[in-house]
Amino acid sequence: MSQNIYDVTVIGGGPAGLFSAFYAGLREMKTKIIDGQEKLGGKVHLYPQKMIWDIGGTEPIAAGQLIEKSIAQGLTFEPDVVLNTIVTNIQKDNDDYFTITTSTGEEHYSKSVIITIGGGGMIKPVKLNIDNAHLFENKNLHYAVPDIERFIDKKILITGGSYSAVDWANDLSPIAREIHIIYRGDDLTAHEADVSRLKKNGVEIMTQSVVTGVSGGDRMELVEITNNQTGEASTHAYDELIVNHGYDQENLLFRENKLGLNLENDFFVKAAPTGITNVPGIFAAGDCIRYTGKVNLIAGAYADAVNAVNNAKTHIDPKADQFAMVSSHNQRFKSKNQKLMY
Incomplete structure (x- = not known):
């Protein structure tokens, strides 16, 4: 002993x-x-x-x-x-x-x-509650931003409306080709000044929206987004998905x-x-x-x-x-x- x-x-x-x-x-x-x-x-x-x-x-x-x-x-x-x-x-x-x-x-x-x-x-980050989401983790589905350079000239979807989600959208906007941010509620919960900056940076904001599906081959290629109010689903192509749903x-x-x-x-x-x-x-x-x-x-x-x-x-x-x-x-x-x- x-x-x-x-x-x-x-x-x-x-x-x-x-x-x-x-x-x-x-x-x-x-x-x-x-x-x-x-x-x-x-x-x-x-x-x-x-x-x-x-x-x-x-x-x-x-x-x-x-x-x-x-x-x-x-x-x-x-x-x-x-x-x-x-x-x-x-x-x-x-x-x-x-x-x-x-x-x-x-x-x-x-x-x-x-x-x-x-x-x-x-x-622990709250994971995306979709069956096959884990297949794309450590590829192009992220729960933190590992390396800013990988997002250069990429089309990015960020899901979450908190300070951290909005902060990443603002930080990545100078280098990304396009950024969309979606949130399940009516309004983003981040500070008003940060949300205003988001809009100035040309980030597209979609509220009352959630990710309901992801698909692809070796990497995630398509994301299904569903509107909470209408139930209407649409599929979009993204290079990277960042999930910030809290911890x-x-x-x-x-x-x-x-x-x-x-x-x-x-x-x-x-x-x-x-x-x-x-x-x-x-x-x-x-x-x-x-x-x-x-x-x-x-x-x-x-x-x-x-x-x-x-x-x-x-x-x-x-x-x-x-x-x-x-x-x-x-x-x-x-x-x-x-x-x-x-």
Whole structure:
């Protein structure tokens, strides 16, 4: 059993979780990451082409690039990574470690736990409710905009009337050949100024309309659109389809809350600014944590991660230093620095 017990298990593989794993490695802790998605990166995957300006010491960076860099950094000290696995419960039946139960039925064991599941838990896009829609996913049916260049000179249909849908229509209008946006209601729900901009950009808006069919060969070629009021259906050719129907939130970890964590609105952990929760050995970082003065930025998630790791370190080893040596002088990087410098 001892070889299967980790010093710290990080639940969540977004920016806070990845930086927690990096910093835990820096502190020579045996580390594991468990994430419910099929790949690391967290919610940033929902907006990979959006520019992030508010991280200190770096120029504006596309969210997708930030994901790649965050993953590389998070894996610096080779933590074990478990994907497609949702944590459903944490319990402490032993004085030395926690038992972490997952949706797959597997159990993981850890001396400390850092929760970094983001605000509201795992978020999944609401899929297009059409039988064969899945055949065109990752081809030309999208639930996020993966790469702006693929939309150059394309005829695009966007379904959804929220801020995100309208925002993508406006962002893509300078490069697309033609954009149509459809919404099931009477009026788009985005901000009035953004809708006005949409019209100025020449985007065609169809309300009271929904996608009722998609067809094609290797790629989607035709989309059936039905008018809610008249029931009339028409078929149109599109190069790309972007679906923005909102997101489902799933947080099985807090559903039972057998540990008795102090929660806010059943989705957020109430903790100290140091990441310490009311349960000894359980810490939190990133958007899932709530405390006075909390900064809901990726930059703030990094600070949360450092605090959580430092306190996890002293929890399992009270004689350890509260803080790690800064990276510029830390012996943990000596060999890595030599490779980079020479």
